[in-house]
Each structure stands twice: as structure tokens, then as C-alpha cells.
Amino acid sequence: MSWASSLTLSFDTVKRTDIAKIAAATAKTRLSHREHTGALMVQRALYPEPRGQQGICHILMLYPPAGIAGGDTLTIELHLDNGSHAVITTPGAGKWYGNDGVSQKHKARSDDNDTHQSMSQDKIAAYASQHLQAKLAAHVRLEWLPQESIIYNEANMHAVSRFDLADSSSLLTWEISVFGRQAYDEQFLQGRYHTGLNIYREGKVIVAERVKQAAQSRWFTSSLGLADQHIYGSFWAVPSLSDVHDNAALPASAAQSDETALATMKQALARYLDNTIVALRHMIAEARLPVYCTHNGQAINIRYIGSDVRGCFEAFYQIREGLRHHWWQLEPCRPRIWDT
Secondary structure, eight states: OOOEEEEEEEEEEOOOTTGGGSOTTTSOEEEEEEEEETTOEEOOOBOOOOTTOTTOEEEEEEOTTOSBOTTOEEEEEEEEOTTOEEEEEOSSOEEEOOSTTTTTSOOSOOSOHHHHHHSOGGGSOOOEEEEEEEEEOTTOEEEEOOOOEEEOTTOEEEEEEEEEEOTTOEEEEEEEEEESOGGGTOOOOSOEEEEEEEEEETTEEEEEEEEEEETTSGGGTSTTTTTTOOEEEEEEEEOOHHHHHHHHTOOOGGGSOHHHHHHHHHHHHHHHHHHHHHHHHHHHHHHTOSOEEEEOSSOEEEEEEESOHHHHHHHHHHHHHHHHHHHHOOOOOOOGGGGO
16 A cells, blocks of 8 residues: 655744844744645644754654655655745654565575576565655755665665755755665665755756666675665755855945856855865864765765764764854754654
8 A cells, every 4th residue: 555645834934024134043933834645744843942043943754654665655845935944854764665574585685696686676665756845035044854764675765855045045955875774684685776866046956966776786886886885875065155245255246247246156155165165074084073075166065975874874963063053153953853
């Protein structure tokens, strides 16, 4: 039996005449609208942040079936109005199921290639999907920070996310994938893994990341891929161009031609990202975090490849707090659900 679930969330801020001039941290963000079908849902909005940033809205996204089975479809839509700041996470690891009763049959990777080939494709679970689309208006800050996804043996996973940003909005988002259930020594021997991330700013793509692999592809074993590791994490951070402009003390665009203003902003953004990378690499070295970071001229990417899911999650958390402090001057606030 398959499930089709959808969730639509809208956020706005307390109405003030000068809202565009108020920092997102000082305005109260509220969950103004929620609508769901099926099992996907949220509970009430939470406000756990310390004094001075108590207006940031925290949301727990719940899926009571606990996992996504073959044939299931989840659709999530987020709409964030001017000046809002939302932190959205999950109460535990997401699970992408394989076929019932099959996932535990092969707990170790066999050295016999004939054995691999003999496992028929009809044992792979039916196609399951999750689609996320988020639209961020001016001066919005969104932190989309789900806990890790466990991809069971023989799962057929398809997860695609799209974020549409305004020039002045910013985004922190990560995806942590665990291939096989570590507690059972299960490995991802059969199945399909497909994730896609697209981030747009004012309609122009600035991040396009896609991984589409069958379980037996060389990507899982090659040194150019996972190198026989079974945990893969990717964390993207996109700054606000308004913050870049203010940080660089750039002249008003009216005083420059469009071409000159664009070139000036591009240079300022590169310097802003370079400076952030320097700060992050210092943090990574000092705390000996098992991650690497770089940027593509538009956004920062932090990656993890290894075998310790908690090590990946805690490294990403520390990077997240570093970015919140460096970009937004916010105090640390760790969602309590991450420690339960």
C-alpha cells in the first residue's frame, strides 16, 4: 500500500510599517498557514532562541509512518514572506525502505560479483519520491536542516529540492545520506539513489547538484566517489546579497551603470565568500572537524564522506552555528530534538 502526502507551510512576520528595515532576528516570524493531506504534518511553532532573537520560528516536520516506502510520494511547499526566519528540522532520521523482509538478507558486501548480478532487479522497492519547493521573499532567512536519511538496502529513492531566493534572502540547507542500516551491518547492495538540489536567485540558477546512482555503480567504491564509505553529507550556505552590499560598503547602484554594478557586486560576493571560507577553515582545523569546504562564487559548500553519522551531523551543526554568527550575528541555538 502506497501513501501520497503533501504539506504546505507559509510564514510571515508581525506587521510593521518599516518591516523591510528591521532585521529578521528582531521581527517575530509566525506560521501563518498550514495545510496537509495524508500523514505529513507539523505541530505548533516553537520559539526557543535566546533573548534578542526570540522571533525566529522553529518547526518540527512529522511523518508518523516513520519511513518512506516504495510507491510513496511526499510533496512539501514552503512560502516565506518578507523578513521571516524559519528553522525547519525533523524529530529523527528519515528512512527510505526497501522491500519488506528483503533488506536484512544481505548484510555484508560479497566479493563474488556473480552473487551481485544474480540479485534480480525485481527485488528493488517501487519508486518512492519526495519533492520540496521553497520560495523565499526579500530579507528571508531559511534553515532547512533535516536529520539524516537512512537508505535501506533495495530502496528506490528519489528526492529533489528547489529553493527560489530573492537577492536579499539567505539559505542554510543540508542533506545527510546513510547507505544501509549500520546497526544491522546492512549495506546498500541493491537499489537506486537519486537526489537533486537546485537553488535559484531571482530566477537564475546558482547551485545545481545531482547524484543519480544505482547501488552497484562505481561511485560507491571509487576514490572519486564515496571510496567504500557509507555516509555522504552536503551542506550549502547562500548569503544575502544585501549583507554582501552592506559589508563591502558599496555605492548605490544608481551611481553606476548596470554592467559596472553587476561586476562590482560579483567581486564583493567573491571576497565575502572568501572571508567566510577562511573563518570556516580556521574553525574546522581548530576543532578537527572531518569536513571540507569551498565555494562556487555564489554559495558555500561543506562536504563529508565517512562512516560516522554523528560525526557528520555534529560537524555540520558547528559549521551552522559559525555561519549564523559570522553572517547574522546570532547566538547559538541547538534544537532540543537533536539531543533526544
